[in-house]
Amino acid sequence: LxxxxxxxxxxxxxxxxxxxxxxxxxxxxxxxxxxxxxxxxxxxxxxxxxxxxxALPGFINPGTNRVHTSYALAATTTGRLSSSDPNLQNIPVRTAEGRKIRTAFIAEKGHKLVSADYSQIELRVLAHVAEIPQLKQAFADGADIHAITASEMFNVPVEGMPSEVRRRAKAINFGIIYGISAFGLANQLSIPREEASAYIKRYFERFPGIRDYIEETKAYAREYGFVETIFGRRIHYPEIRASNPSVRAFNERASINARLQGTAADIIRRAMVHMEEALEKAKLSARMLLQVHDELIFETVDAEVEATIPVVRRVMENAPMPAVSMSVPLHVDARAADNWDEAH
Known part of the structure; x- marks a missing residue:
């Protein structure tokens, strides 16, 4: 080369x-x-x-003709489930070639796979905990959150917005949640670091509540050594007081996202706990097969697909209740198909 x-x-x-x-x-x-x-x-x-x-064919159980994963409930810092032997939470989804792997996961004859996943749940949790009026209104209206952000930041009308403008806003929306730096954003968008820095500065000017949330979260974590999800579960970061500045900075970034990702993890676990009873009450035979962070996958007979999807959505969208009444509505996208790729 x-x-x-x-x-x-x-x-x-x-x-x-x-x-x-x-x-x-x-x-x-x-x-x-x-x-x-x-x-x-x-x-x-x-x-x-x-x-x-x-590798995956080697995991097929000869008695069931299925691949069975193992979940760990307490293996991650934020509370997300982790999957192993094999890991079915990292089956590719971002590329067309990668998604072909998902077509190998099929429903039994006479059945469909139903995939139900939370739409932008971490941004919704952010809008709730940080009390961001523009984001809360956008979610309440069912608007395109990335287009709204782009419009706020770049003074571009949502109607007829160029896809590149929306893409940049999307990268910033998700990047801010993970404490992205100007260097990281510059690499992601292939733009000069000064331009990325200006984007981040403008973002915080447009959404001052998000900067407040970040600073308050870091201060709380430094003082107490942990942060809490909206349900009160503690996520510990003892090294946030480390003498090494890079270790401190890493833990600060992690604590910012932990409240959001941890809350999302709590919400889907609550949904999983209530799901079986709700399906039984509706006299539906659907079985929950898999959890992939913000997504639940079910298998149900063809005749029950139309009745199953509304039940699944209702349980997932109301999962925080009655413990927490969220000020931002949760939204679940659900589809049924013969294989996992087409259902997702």
């Missing part, structure tokens, strides 16, 4: 070898160089083949 072909941007590792990192190859591919694109595609396909196509 850099020796024979003389492509630009080459840098060497500590061992003196040319670096072929994913980011470097992606940058070269974006500039129109053909070989780096082929290498990136080859790496992705070999990863899919070794991790899923070759």
């Amino acid at each position: 850099f020796g024979k072909m003389g492509l630009p941007g080459g840098s060497k590792t500590k061992t003196g070898q040319w670096s072929t990192s994913a980011q470097l190859l992606e940058d070269l591919a974006a500039e129109g160089h053909e070989l780096p694109r082929k290498i990136v595609d080859w790496r992705q396909l070999t990863k899919l083949k070794s991790t899923y196509t070759d």
